[in-house]
Amino acid sequence: MISFQLATLALVRLVYRRARQAADAAAERDRLANRKALAEQLEVDQRLRFAGQLGATLPLLAALADSTVDPRAEETRQRCVLAATQLRRLFAENDDVPDPLVHEVSACVDFAERRGLTVALAVSGEPTPVPTAVRRELTSPLMTALVGARSQARVSVLRGGDEVRVAVITDGEPGKPGESPHGSPRVRVECHTLGERLWMEAKWRSGPT
Template sequence: MADSSPAGQFAARFHRAFDIATVIAVALWQVGAVGTALLDFWDLYRSPGLAVAVWATQLLIIACGAVLLLRGTQAAAVTWSLVAVDLAAGVAMAANCPDGQQLRTNWAWTSVGLVGVLLLLHRPVRQVVAVLAVNAGIVVVALAATGEMSRHAVAGFVTLLYASASIQFALIAGARVFRFSGGMAAEAAAEQWEMATRAAVIAEVAAARQDRYREARGLIADVLRGLADGTVDPADAQVRHRCATAEAMLRQVLAEQDDVPDPLLRLLRPGIDEAMRRGVVIEMAQVGRTPPMSEEVAVALAEVPLAVLTGAGEAARVTVVSAGTGQVSVSVLVDGDAAVPEPAAVEGVTVTCDRDGDLLWVEAQWDGP
């Protein structure tokens, strides 16, 4: 399964860039270098038509391998079938070269190896090495069959083997390095993104706390000054209510300790603040830490309690309880004539309500997986 995280997506794009570069490099080699060699040695082959057929077959294998590689297909049967055809093309081209000209005219030796690397780029290195060894063995057999195993021929074979293997192993090493560095770059980018996001959330939370503190101060400052100079009667019901509201707001501000707020509380907070601005005295309690949940579940848990809060009269109590078994409940107790809306149908979320006189109790509960 593909990694859908930001780091995983970044790494996938990073790796895909190298895959595209590999496809382009192998295709250009086949069209440019091999095509030039094919035309240059045209008159030397036993069958020029067979040489063209081998060249076209390898070009077709490159196209198929590019599709598999760029789509991320891991079909072993298809891949190894293409490898077998590639090696068979190498055998055909080795047989098509004239005696004494194997090392000079057999361009398929290098192209078979490069095509094999393209097909097995993201497979274990031992598989790629095995294919390259078989490819080199084909040339050795061809040299032995035509009696070209002289000292000069062996030296030329070793030189060409080193040259071709250097290119092929460079591609293999590049793929591994890019895969490793791509993962590191993705992790670094994700870490920076998370740090920046966390810093933004912390700043937002701090600003919200300051706003709520200023609201409480604005609500109570005049009352406190009036109490100090004797112009405000502490027995006045309105004054007592304003003091209770400000006390509840300050208590919640002082009780908040997390820099990054709980996702569920973040949904409840705007409704609670709005009710307090209307003069509702709200007590809030949280028990336990909220477990991970989807946005849909969090919205379903907060929807009905928030709707009930809008109809609260003078006082309300909000309680969020998280059990260790993955059970979360949000309950609201309000006075007044608050209405209970129809809850959204979300799997695992149930809503219970009970009315006693002018008191309404509502609980939204989620049983996690």
């Protein structure tokens, strides 16, 4: 009788152990499947972002290839510079950094400096979570202004309370295709000419609009 009870107890323990191992294995499979699904979704999102950006760049490349635009023309040069700046900012958008907005602004500034501009960047306030789409709208006027700059620019990222602003002053004018961005319901854009200088600012409030 005792032997039977011991055998039954051992069998129950074996069944329990096997059931737990099966549950752990299933949980691990679920984790791996979820991780794979997230990775695949991230890849799709990245492709869509790049496709969206390239959608604006490909017509320019096609026009250059077909010789329907003059590569020596100032407008074409500005279109090329704007497209390159947009791509540089897009690459920065995919980096894992603690302050994405400043990182993306810095990418635009760095590209402008590589083109020979003298750019001063000032950042104030603590890092604030800003949605990716909003960051794109905040940096759009900056890119437009930098494209039209002749030799220098001052860029500011200001954060305080529920407000985030990206402002730029340059010694140039926004030329085609750098028409002044119109903003959106969530990002307000202002553009003024101050003598021979151009001032542009994009402003976003994190609270209800």
